[in-house]
Amino acid sequence: MSDLTKLTISAARDALRKGDLTSVELTAACLTEIDAADALNAFVHKTPEIAMEQAKAADARQGADAPLLNGIPLGIKDLFCTKGVASQAGSRILEGFKPEYESTVTTQLFDAGAVMLGKLNMDEFAMGSSNETSTYGDAVNPWKVDDRALTPGGSSGGSASAVAADLCLGATGTDTGGSIRQPAAFTGITGIKPTYGRVSRWGIVAFASSLDQAGPMTKDVRDAAIMLQAMCGHDPKDSTSADLAVPDFEAALTGDIRGKTIGIPKEYHMEGIPAEIEKLWADGTAMLKDAGAKIVDITLPHTKYALPAYYVIAPAEASSNLARYDGVRFGHRAKLDAGDGITEMYEKTRAEGFGHEVQRRVMIGTYVLSAGFYDAYYNRARKVRTLIKQDFENVFAQGVDAILTPATPSAAFGLGDMTDADPVQMYLNDVFTVTVNLAGLPGIAVPAGLDRQGLPLGLQLIGRPWEEADLLNTAYSLERAAGFVAKPAKWW
């Protein structure tokens, strides 16, 4: 029975359509696994009643014409607003908040027949790379070294942990600087951040609006293609959503990449990157070459400015996006003392409601937007962003179809390892992924091997804008060549 949850979305879909399996059985199996996995702290709001109801409805409409994800049980990152269900963005400040509305992404998933098992842990307001800033406590990586609890990465740490531990068949994530791809790499699963504008942001709690994109986190590339298909599409409620047709992503998965050109950016050979990551990257390059792709060395000269620019732009937008959490209309409001006025209410509510990392970024963002500093920081960062975008445009104009890089500079690290470190050490986790957000490009992390401790490592492929189909196919080819099949030993 418990093996059911190990199914991929595509395998479950086929079994459901054939009638070999019901969504009720599959959903019940997931709910059992979830209840037994509290040690992972992945699911923070469980919704078994909703899940069973949706599963029954899915079974009632099952068949060859059933929608794309009919009966498939998924986990939903806490950043998505789900109607009538707690949606806290991992923050104390949204304690008790149950939206009256359903995000566009979850609406589309439900329209495609998906089943919601519950809400998934994450870094507070998606700010973090280790899921340690969550008001719910750390999410834990199902992969372990000895007895050390490891981070599943962040900010979509709960999503990564849940998918890797087979608590659900897939999960939604969001990615502002690497929050889908880094946790996917840390847990040995696949995660794709689509082109900015491909997936509606409506109903997703905003972190940095010009960078945020939602995407699927799944057990393999085919599942990513299927789930992304359901999440994409133009949404008139999001002004930055692109009015473009969505191709059939799964149909694009031929595995044939002969004649494709893959760029290897020299600037990503960074100082201090472990040799085994360099080796993984070289192995991945060789695999793509063996599959018939042409490998070219490329240069993305402004790469080194990406992280600083990102840590100006993202906090700037966040400082403004998070101003609405003021205790006036919803969520947490601090208890006030006699004589306290509106200013005290704001200060106490926000001091109690926001954790330290969020406070740090709100302060950085406020600072870089201040009169007198705006040009030196925010405007300069925007210019850097334009240059980074141009770097990629130049490379694509030279005929490069995709770019291969490591997904992360290390394997998963221990929870608590970075507690006393300079926050910048944590920010370095995003060094390979932020450029993609700044340029608005699609990027996918695919598990490609294990490090010497036996922990998964991922590679990242970066694609041309709006060419997720082609990117997924290249990832599919890499996945087949890498043949990553390792699973964490169940300890929870």
Place this chain on the structure above:
Amino acid sequence: MLDLTYNSPKPKVIAGAKHDWELVIGLEVHAQVATKAKLFSGASTLFGSEPNSNVAFVDAGMPGMLPVINEACVAQAVRTGLGLKAQINLNSAFDRKNYFYPDLPQGYQISQLYHPIVGEGEVLVEMGNGMARLVRIERIHLEQDAGKSIHDMDPNMSFVDLNRTGVALMEIVSRPDIRGADEAAAFVLKLRQILRYLGTCDGNMQNGSMRADVNVSVCRPGDYERYQATQDFGELGTRCEIKNMNSTRFIQMAIDVEARRQIAILEDGGTITQETRLFDPDKNETRSMRSKEEAHDYRYFPDPDLLPLEIEQAWVDDIAATLPELPDAKKARFIAEFSLSDYDASVLTAEVANAAYFEQVANGRDGKLAANWVINELFGRLKKDDRDITDSPVTPDQLGKIVGLITKGDISGKIAKDLFEIVYTTGGDPEALVEERGMKQVTDTGAIETAVDAVIADNPDQVEKAKANPKLAGWFVGQVMKATGGKANPAVVNKLVVEKLGL
């Protein structure tokens, strides 16, 4: 198009204890855009609804909600720009102005700091006696209104009404071209008139549909001319901004009192601090709200939820094609076409409904006479009943017929007033009424002559007196008019009386 020519008025000079001073004034007028829905949400803009009943999720700043621009608001801003002969920017963008206040749920106002939708334009502000000030418009941008905080309903609690939150405003910013408190008030009224003609703002200042921030500074004679030559604000005095004025009377009072305050400081050897001030009409004083040092740092930056606003010239041209005749053009045409005085033309063009009414009355008739009847009789009567032109019981067609009957000589002016009153109170076709009620003026000389003869025959004593004192002819005229029930043509009567009495 006809243009009227004007001279620029002299700036207002205020005599200080030591020197003469001149005023320099610039206005920022916030005009609520007349649309059904808000700037970035589908919620209604209806005034006077139940508190918090016209609020979309995005207006309330709910998590994950996103703004989507309302095309109708953009069209109205463009229409306003065209009406102010302004440059329309095909590329504009929205920025966030960040500050905390309970009636600002998002924690920022979406506005257009860096790239406004409308650029430079102008407003001609007539000051009477052939004088007018041409006030340059610097820009118009679109922005969201805030909600309303209510602090006086409960001793311990404040309440917030978000109905107004997110309603579209146009901020219309003038150059510092206004040189007196009366000019400032006239500028606001002229702007209001144009916006009402355009249908882009209802101009209701009481309901807050139009509010103004007034920037006031004083300078010595000659300074302003140097500023004009160089456009260097250093030539002018330091300004203070008086916030949120919603009456032209208060605007004038505030400017006067603020100018005197500044002059007193300067003549005492002090300096003016640039700051935001509030006008207190009860005490007739302005008070500091916050100084530049404690001013908010609004941390403006481009709103990442919205793409840059791009509009097409063809769309702008379509809007331009639907622009109505505007007050200046209409007034010039009325003067030329109907030989009206400047004053009458101003009165008739003050509101577009008045002008339309007048044009129907005057159509094919004596324009000056029509103007007199519309302004004096109709407006006077409506005012007495506190009625508006749009619910006048007398239609333009009816009033036009009355004017026509006068011109034809069918009725006298006096009878016409009676006829007007009948039409006003009970209705009916004026031409038919004149026939039915025998109100037609008697111009038949034979009939009048009979009446004159009868009066002379009946009053031999008066005839004798009149021969000695010709002024008494008027008495005979009066008697004849009485005898004919007022219907005799007074000119004919007068002529016959003089003849018959041999005066």
